[in-house]
Amino acid sequence: MNPTQQSLVDEVRSRIGERAVIADPAEIEPWLTDWRGRWHGRASAILQPSSTPQVAMVIALARQLGVPLVPQGGNTSMVGGATPPDDGSALILSLRRMNRVRAIDRAAMRTDVEAGVILHNLHEAVAAEGLRFPLTLGAKGSATIGGLVSTNAGGTQVLRFGPMRALVEGVEAVLPDGTVHDGLCGLKKDNRGYSIDQLLIGAEGTLGVITAARLKLVPAIHSRAVAWLGLSSTQAALETLYALQAQTDRVEGFEVLPDESLHAVLGHVSGTRSPLPGRHAWHALVEVVAENAEQESPTDLLARLLEALVAKGIVTDAVISSSEAQAEAFWRIRDSLSEAERATFGPATQHDISVPISDMPRFMSDAAEAIEAAFPGTHVSGFGHLGDGNIHFHVRAGERRSEDWLAREGPVVTEMVHDLVTAAGGSISAEHGIGVMKREELERLCPDRVRALRAIKAALDPTGLFNPGKLV
Amino acid sequence: MNPTQQSLVDEVRSRIGERAVIADPAEIEPWLTDWRGRWHGRASAILQPSSTPQVAMVIALARQLGVPLVPQGGNTSMVGGATPPDDGSALILSLRRMNRVRAIDRAAMRTDVEAGVILHNLHEAVAAEGLRFPLTLGAKGSATIGGLVSTNAGGTQVLRFGPMRALVEGVEAVLPDGTVHDGLCGLKKDNRGYSIDQLLIGAEGTLGVITAARLKLVPAIHSRAVAWLGLSSTQAALETLYALQAQTDRVEGFEVLPDESLHAVLGHVSGTRSPLPGRHAWHALVEVVAENAEQESPTDLLARLLEALVAKGIVTDAVISSSEAQAEAFWRIRDSLSEAERATFGPATQHDISVPISDMPRFMSDAAEAIEAAFPGTHVSGFGHLGDGNIHFHVRAGERRSEDWLAREGPVVTEMVHDLVTAAGGSISAEHGIGVMKREELERLCPDRVRALRAIKAALDPTGLFNPGKLV
Known part of the structure; x- marks a missing residue:
């Protein structure tokens, strides 16, 4: 020291x-x-x-x-x-010692939470009040509210209620000049210039240290149903999603994966089995919920809507969970994907990218073709949040596999993926942020943007007090 | 020149x-x-x-x-x-020549609109597609989308869908360095640092010139009902609002006004008449809508909910519009308020303020008492968007009236109102912004905030190219 x-x-x-x-x-x-x-x-x-x-x-x-x-x-x-x-x-x-849920307002359906509260603990605290904080992700047992706000976190349930930005009503933070910005004051309308709250969301701790947030809550889930669909293509998956969303606003999850990823999970994770008989090029997991008993049950709703889509030939085959255990089993397949892919196929460069939702099916096939042509022997696999236009785009070493493949060829592969994403009007960071990892790539691909971000950083934190070396 | x-x-x-x-x-x-x-x-x-x-x-x-x-x-x-x-x-x-509605996406329920499109014209364009842009305000025949986004506009229908910020999915703007920021690219998830979109919303044209926006649309209204309530106090009005919101998410408007304001309208605007018999200290106008015929009709819903509130003694009396003409007549009273107040009571200092919603009833009575004690002969009148915690707080000259009262005493009265608002944790600009008018007051009351805003302004527009003299 x-x-x-x-x-x-x-x-x-x-x-x-x-x-x-x-x-x-x-x-x-x-x-x-x-x-x-x-x-x-x-x-x-x-x-x-x-x-x-x-x-x-x-x-x-x-x-x-x-x-x-x-x-x-x-x-x-x-x-x-x-x-x-x-x-x-x-x-x-x-911020881990700032771990109090300060207040839960049932009538206003919101909570004031300190930065160090672990996401899973917040889920439990609001559930005890008959409410729900909808955002969730794999790291929920460790990730804290301050970090989730600072990175505008996403996850598997963004489809209906949006990412963190859509759930934050206000932010309390200490700014680099030592003043406390109090955005928890409960003003629904406040037009006193640039929104400091919005500037801090997704700023990765570079402009202020978030100490607490006021978060929106939604009604608790009364019941849910999860369906597993067999599909011929990602385009069919997207049409399915649009058709479901046109009929109901209760679709909470829509994840896609290719057949080989499913089989990687089946081969790697004991106790898993294929939800559908036969093979399908693509699979989708759909979750629908109800908030009360008056609504048509999620099972009935899914059955009715999927029957029509199967009849139209958009969905090839479908099965709806018949129990909470089966719903969990379907989700377990999705949640085991990254691990099973790594174990089964070896090293892969991974990319958290987004493009406009309607362009995603074409992007997935065009980009895969281009990458596999440029790096013969590699194999592209995309899976994840199709409904958000956000895919985890993995390029496996395949036949090029070697001890040092990731270190040697990974960066070049990643550059090409990012070039393709940028050409498609997309983002090289859909939900994980920039941090250290993507700083150089962001500057290479979006120099104007980085110049603006740096100017803001220098204006608010001229001495570089907060999170040096990240984002800008 | x-x-x-x-x-x-x-x-x-x-x-x-x-x-x-x-x-x-x-x-x-x-x-x-x-x-x-x-x-x-x-x-x-x-x-x-x-x-x-x-x-x-x-x-x-x-x-x-x-x-x-x-x-x-x-x-x-x-x-x-x-x-x-x-x-x-x-x-x-x-920006008035940039007046194209570029696209309306019915499936995704959104529209890309250029900055110069007049709000009323946007309403008509999306109505032709069976959809609705919910934000509306008195100046809708002149106000343009660019200005509405740049000022994070509010209005009388903020209660359900929020102010402009909640309705903007992306912003296209030219930044001071001449680059075009394209936030219309349709990415639902994008975590590449500070949100430029959010920084431009409410920036009053000081950081960039907005050329277009992507806006959320909502289903068209199938039917609506407007109720006029007689109430004993603003606290009763707030309890009524909370009780209604706990039962339905279809409350789109909730405006309050004191009895004397109603009578100012009745005396000043020909063809208006009191919706209820007898006198009530306070009145509220409530609008409830339905998006389709399957929902309980707004009239039935309001009748059911208001009956219970009258039975509990929270609402003193209520009448529900029996026709669209009557609904319009109720709204006409509300919309004529400012004009009738001015004509009836003469000069008044006007303040567009917000405090936390639950504190508003107490603030309204405490602040009125303090002002009337400090300036004997004046009379305070508050009316407007109680459900948003946003009241138009007018201090009438009353017995102090003179030719030059506004110029002479207005600024001192305004200072005191702003001091009271700030002490209550509120905002001196709930929906109108800062512009030229409130710049000095903002600096007096929120010097830390102004320092941060100025730093951002200097960072992005170092030569003061855009909208000099406004906000910062």
């Missing part, structure tokens, strides 16, 4: 108390590496205030002393967004 | 054509004054490109020559947001 960092740590200890500092290297260690083990940083202390005034105090001190801070929640970033720089110049500012 | 402005005008004429410039003072005149006649500016030309590339070209030229531009749509700002500076240093950039 350099003397300046030591001064900061001493000040924080004396003003807030022993518990506000972790300096034991063994305790710090797990927080220096991102959760996929790709980025390793150094930080000689973790500061962990437990209230907004304490966060403001830590930030004011860090600012005076010129010590950069890396805000961290559950450390579940997929792009190295919460890993400290490897030169040890920054300390980690953990 | 100074030589630099003349060069810009000549260049625009030669590159885009004669129609792109208005230089006749008589034609310019109406656009130099805001629509309430409070601010007068000077500008020796109006530039009016008709496409996004033309806007980009005009802005690139203006930037090279250092001529500031005042973006203007329908010029309906309530705060002088579109009036040029009075030193003649800027030219007006009118």
